[in-house]
Amino acid sequence: MKLYHIGFSQSDLGLDAPQTVLLSGEPERSQYIAHTYLQNVKLLSEYRGLHSYLGNLPNGRPILIATSGMGASSLSIVVNELVKVGIKQFIRVGTCGSIQPSVKVGSLVVSQAALCRQGAALDIAPVEYPAVGDPYLTVALVETARRLEIDCHLGITASVDTFYEGQERTESSANPHLQPWLKEITATYRHLNILNYEMEAGTLFKMAGVYGFAAACVCGVVAQRTETENIIIADKDQTVERAIKVAVETLVNLV
Numbered sequence: 001m002k003l004y005h006i007g008f009s010q011s012d013l014g015l016d017a018p019q020t021v022l023l024s025g026e027p028e029r030s031q032y033i034a035h036t037y038l039q040n041v042k043l044l045s046e047y048r049g050l051h052s053y054l055g056n057l058p059n060g061r062p063i064l065i066a067t068s069g070m071g072a073s074s075l076s077i078v079v080n081e082l083v084k085v086g087i088k089q090f091i092r093v094g095t096c097g098s099i100q101p102s103v104k105v106g107s108l109v110v111s112q113a114a115l116c117r118q119g120a121a122l123d124i125a126p127v128e129y130p131a132v133g134d135p136y137l138t139v140a141l142v143e144t145a146r147r148l149e150i151d152c153h154l155g156i157t158a159s160v161d162t163f164y165e166g167q168e169r170t171e172s173s174a175n176p177h178l179q180p181w182l183k184e185i186t187a188t189y190r191h192l193n194i195l196n197y198e199m200e201a202g203t204l205f206k207m208a209g210v211y212g213f214a215a216a217c218v219c220g221v222v223a224q225r226t227e228t229e230n231i232i233i234a235d236k237d238q239t240v241e242r243a244i245k246v247a248v249e250t251l252v253n254l255v
Contacts, residue, residue: 003081006052006066007045010085013054018062020089021082022247023075025200027051029093029240030067037248038063050078059252068092071161072120072203079207090208090215091137093247095240096157096198097167097223097231099190105224105232106239107151108246109196110141111217114159115189116202117166124206131159131205134214137250141218144250150242155195157217159202167197172229186225196221218243 002009010017024030030051034041038055044064045052053065066082068075079090096109103109116131138154145152160166164173168186186197201217208215220239223231 003084005048005077006050006081006085007047008052008085012044013064013085016062017086018054018064019087020061020251021064021066021087021091023066023068023078023090023092023204025068025070025094027067029244030065033093033244033248034065037244038065057248057252061251063251068200071199072118072159075200076120076124076203076207079204083211083213088213089137090204090213091141091247091251092200092204092215092217092219093240093243094198094200094217094219095222095236096196096219097225098196098221099158099186099225100195101226103153103195103221104151105221106235106242107153107221108145108243109153109155109157109219109221110138110145111157111201111205111219112138112154114157114202114205115192115194116206117158117160118203119161121203121206124203125210129206129209131202132209133201133205133216134208137214137216140250140254141216141246144253145246148246148249150246152246153195156193157201157219158189158194158197160197160199163199167225169229190226197225218246
C-alpha cells in the first residue's frame with residue numbers, strides 16, 4: 001500500500017531496494033540530483049510536491065532521492081515514512097546561513113550536531129535528548145570535501161523552526177518586532193561557536209537516535225548573517241552544486 005504522504009510503497013522500490021536517501025527541501029533540487037547524478041532514474045511520486053526518485057549511483061548502488069519540504073514538521077513526516085519503506089541512511093543536502101565571519105558564502109557546513117530549537121523534535125524526544133549526526137557518515141562527508149578541495153567547515157548548527165523571526169531577521173521580515181528572547185540570539189549563538197542557521201538537521205538527528213538510523217547533513221552557505229539578512233542568489237546554484245557533489249561522491253566511495 002502506498003504511504004499517505006510520500007506516495008509510494010516499499011514494493012515500488014523493487015528487489016534491489018535502496019537503504020540510502022539523499023534528502024532535499026526543494027523538489028527542483030531533488031529532480032536535478034536524480035537526473036544529473038543517477039542512472040536508471042524512475043519517478044516514484046510527485047504527490048504534495050514531495051518529489052521522489054529511484055535510481056543508481058555511478059557504482060551501481062541503488063539510492064533514493066526524496067523531497068522533505070520546508071522545515072522540521074514536514075521533514076519528520078517524510079522521514080518517518082521513508083523508514084517504513086526500509087531506508088536506514090539519510091543525508092540531508094541543503095542550504096544555510098553562516099553566523100561566523102570565517103564561514104564564507106560558497107563554502108559548505110557539515111553538521112556534527114545541532115542546537116535543536118524545533119517543535120517537531122519535542123514530539124519525538126525530550127528537549128535534552130542529543131541531536132547528533134552519525135560520526136562515520138559525517139567524517140566521510142568532510143573527507144570527501146577535502147579530497148575535492150571544497151571549502152568545508154565541521155561544527156554545530158542551530159536548527160530552528162522559522163526563517164524570519166527564529167533567525168533574528170527584522171529588516172527583511174514583514175514583522176520587525178521580535179520577542180525579547182530572540183533579540184541578540186544570533187550573537188549569543190556566535191559566541192557559543194555555532195556555525196550556521198538551518199531548519200531541519202536537529203529534528204533529523206533526533207529522529208536518527210530514536211528510530212535507529214544513520215543521518216548526516218551537508219549544507220551550502222548562501223547567506224552571511226554577519227553582514228546581511230539576504231540570500232546571495234548569484235552564488236546559490238554553484239554552492240548547492242558543491243554540497244550535492246560532496247554527498248554523492250561520499251556515497252559512491254562509502255564501503
